[in-house]
Amino acid sequence: MKTLDDYLSKSSSQLLAEFKWGSAGESEFRKFIDLAKEEFEDRKDVSEDRKYVLLSVKWSRGNDNCVFWGRLTSDDQRRSYSGYTDCLDHCERYTKDEIRDHKLWGGQTFYELVKEDPTGTWAIGVKSLDKMGYKKTVIWR
Incomplete structure (x- = not known):
């Protein structure tokens, strides 16, 4: 059985090959979606003091939506500072x-960066x- 990390470690072209058209590809894609849902639904193991996100202004600019750092982890897992x-x-x-x-790349702290x-x-x-009314939106031009 594959894990979510097995899927996430693959390139886009590898994933597209696995999710080929037809019932076999649809079944493989459904497994991936189910694993992703399990990973991210009902995250109750994130403490209240973890109330900040890192907003990448660089990658959000001109992107029509906000782009944030990392993948959500549980309190007992190592924090994600990439992706x-x-x-x-x-x-x-x-x-x-x-x-x-x-310490980020080059040994710099976030504030030094x-x-x-x-x-x-x-x-x-x-x-x-939330106060600013953030929600994921795509603006069509």
Whole structure:
């Protein structure tokens, strides 16, 4: 039986080959969707103090929606500081200390990185996004 990580470790072309047309491909795609739902539904193991997300201004600009860092993990798992998603429900949640203290590439902290490139990534509270009326939207031109 495949795990979600088995699917996520593949390239887009590999996945497309597995999800080929017809009943076999549909069955494989359904397995993938079910695993993804299990992974992200009912995340009750994320503590209240993890109330910040990292918004990538760089990748959101011109993208018609917000792009956030990481994949949501449980409290007992290592935090995700790589990858992007446009889904607020599935992006990683951080505490203020995790954002302040975590060493990124080159040994920089998040705050040192923001000083170097203020247009790259910003930490923002999930409640602030809610107040601004955030929801995933695509604007057709």
